Amino acid sequence: MSKPYLELSGVDMRFRTDKGEFEALKNINLRLKKGEFVSLIGHSGCGKSTVLNLVAGLHAPSSGGVILDGREVNGPGPERALVFQNHALLPWLTVEQNIALAVDNTFPHQGRAERRERVKHFLALVHMSHAAHKLPGEISGGMKQRVGIARALSVDPKVLLLDEPFGALDALTRAHLQDSLMDIQAELGNTVIMITHDVDEAVLLSDRIVMMTNGPAATIGEILAIPLARPRNRVALSDDARYHQLRRRVLSFLYEGHDNVSTLARTRVA
Numbered sequence: 001m002s003k004p005y006l007e008l009s010g011v012d013m014r015f016r017t018d019k020g021e022f023e024a025l026k027n028i029n030l031r032l033k034k035g036e037f038v039s040l041i042g043h044s045g046c047g048k049s050t051v052l053n054l055v056a057g058l059h060a061p062s063s064g065g066v067i068l069d070g071r072e073v074n075g076p077g078p079e080r081a082l083v084f085q086n087h088a089l090l091p092w093l094t095v096e097q098n099i100a101l102a103v104d105n106t107f108p109h110q111g112r113a114e115r116r117e118r119v120k121h122f123l124a125l126v127h128m129s130h131a132a133h134k135l136p137g138e139i140s141g142g143m144k145q146r147v148g149i150a151r152a153l154s155v156d157p158k159v160l161l162l163d164e165p166f167g168a169l170d171a172l173t174r175a176h177l178q179d180s181l182m183d184i185q186a187e188l189g190n191t192v193i194m195i196t197h198d199v200d201e202a203v204l205l206s207d208r209i210v211m212m213t214n215g216p217a218a219t220i221g222e223i224l225a226i227p228l229a230r231p232r233n234r235v236a237l238s239d240d241a242r243y244h245q246l247r248r249r250v251l252s253f254l255y256e257g258h259d260n261v262s263t264l265a266r267t268r269v270a
């Protein structure tokens with residue numbers, strides 16, 4: 001791979017607990033190109049959120065490091081935007097004000113008109129202009145996630161970190177949001193790491209799927225490239241043999257039962 005945009009190298013994460021140290025992650029090595037969409041998949045509790053939190057700068061690794069665009073990550077910052085399963089919008093602010101807050105904090109040097117224009121642009125991008133003046137309590141779960149994504153994108157992050165962003169949504173709303181996310185990524189070329197438990201979602205959206213072994217001392221067991229042409233259409237893919245093959249590969253990884261000991265030897269730098 002040419003020079004990576006985002007690189008995790010030799011990352012170990014040990015947490016201090018009442019019962020002593022808990023080794024959550026061991027020797028995570030991952031490189032992303034600019035504009036790449038990578039999903040993290042693995043059994044519950046294996047350490048996916050911990051990986052995302054390390055990239056976000058919310059945790060510092062016990063060993064190893066994270067480098068984004070040539071600079072070591074050593075704390076949270078607007079160039080790494082997080083979107084959670086639960087939107088985390090401020091309930092007393094309107095949709096527009098929620099995004100404006102992020103924009104105003106990140107671009108205080110810009111003029112007011114320019115910042116308002118930016119808010120409008122990102123609301124339109126997620127098809128939420130019509131609800132600009134509503135409060136989060138007045139819109140649906142899917143709409144809240146759209147606003148959360150618009151807010152994250154509105155600060156021009158270098159990397160977008162999505163922690164099961166559609167996990168709480170019904171299947172149809174989830175499908176609409178996945179399609180929107182693919183459209184947005186095609187337009188903006190964001191570099192994205194997304195945690196998901198949904199194999200179809202991972203195959204549909206990703207350039208590569210990073211499959212993690214079970215913890216403790218979880219690591220990367222396998223990385224699967226998804227060479228399906230874009231734009232991708234879920235209905236067309238349902239008849240595509242390669243799609244089903246890729247899907248099967250992920251399912252077999254998840255159900256083969258990977259613990260850290262059996263797979264450490266195969267861990268490699270992607």
Ligand SMILES: Nc1ncnc2c1ncn2[C@@H]1O[C@H](COP(=O)(O)OP(=O)(O)OP(=O)(O)O)[C@@H](O)[C@H]1O
Pocket residue numbers: 015016017022024042043044045046047048049050051215
């Ligand atoms: N602050 C912490 N202190 C101690 N242990 C922690 C801490 N944060 C996470 N862990 C442990 O590290 C392991 C990985 O947790 P993490 O939340 O990253 O897993 P996950 O794969 O995202 O799980 P899920 O899919 O259920 O959300 C778990 O065993 C968890 O209990």
